[in-house]
Amino acid sequence: MENGIERIIRERRTIKSFTDRPIEKQDLLNLLNAAVWAPFHSKEEPWRFIIFREKGRKVFSDAVLSTYTPAELERFGEGAAKEYCDKTPVHLLVVVREERDPWKMKEAMLAAAAFIQNLQLLAWEQGIGFVWKTSEYNRENVFTSQVGISPEECLIGTLHVGYINKDHVPKPRPRKPAEELVTWVEG
Ligand SMILES: Cc1cc2nc3c(=O)[nH]c(=O)nc-3n(C[C@H](O)[C@H](O)[C@H](O)COP(=O)(O)O)c2cc1C
Structure with missing residues (x-):
């Protein structure tokens, strides 16, 4: 018998299609305030968030579109702008401070991943879903500067x-059973 957490972990899927219902600011804050109870190894939490909603979505959309070539703009620009400004209620960016030490940087990224999984599970419980994107534009300076990420930060x-x-x-992508993944060391 699955308990509450196990059911949500198994049931959650990456969601790319949303209803028109907006997400209230306070509901987003409540989700974030619970998700930040993820573990982290730095002195302070490594993350911060930038949220685009309502008319602010155009700032996000313009930033993505500024990474397109003229040919891509011509072909995909209008559809992408509609997707970002009308069809997706919220764009939420998870940003961490850049660390000079590569290991500390890795730890900050791992903590942020734990935060994102917390957020996915908490959101799912409330009928809210999301897709976590790391696609090309995320890595382009022209995008990161327009959305307000400083050079000392990493998206x-x-x-x-x-x-x-x-x-x-x-439909879920199948997962291998743990039996196939474990190396047992028992003496
Ligand atoms: C680090 C990371 C980056 C991801 N980037 C993308 C992405 O750029 N585009 C996308 O469509 N999905 C992305 N995903 C979502 C995965 O495609 C998705 O989690 C995977 O297909 C498994 O599906 P599920 O989340 O429904 O179990 C990403 C997931 C992770 C963990």
């Missing part, structure tokens, strides 16, 4: 967030 991912369109929940 861990862009989350496109909204209430789940229940007709478009993808």
Whole structure:
């Protein structure tokens, strides 16, 4: 019998199709305030968030579109702008401080990943889903500077967030059983 957490972990899927329902600012804050109880190894939390909602989505959309070539703009620009400004209620960027020490940097990224998984599970419980994107534009300076990320920061991912369109929940990608993944060392 699955308990609450196990059920949500198994059930959660990456969501790319949302209803029109906006997400209230306070509801987003409540989710973030719970998700930040993820573990981290630095003195202070390594993360901060930039959230685009309502008309602010155009700032996000313009930043993505500024990474397109003229040919891509011509072909995909209008559709992408519609997707970002109308069809996706919230864009949430998870950013960490750059660390000079590569190991500390790795730890900051790992902590941010734990935070994002917390957020996915908490959101799912409320009928909110998202896709975690690390696609090309995330790595382009022209994008990061326009969305307000400083050169001393690193973007861990862009989350496109909204209430789940229940007709478009993808089928799960299968997971290997742990029996295939474990090396037992028992003496
Ligand atoms: C670090 C990371 C980066 C990801 N980047 C993308 C991405 O750029 N585009 C995308 O469509 N999905 C992205 N995903 C989502 C995965 O495609 C998705 O988690 C995977 O297909 C498994 O599906 P599930 O989340 O429904 O179990 C990313 C996931 C992770 C953990």
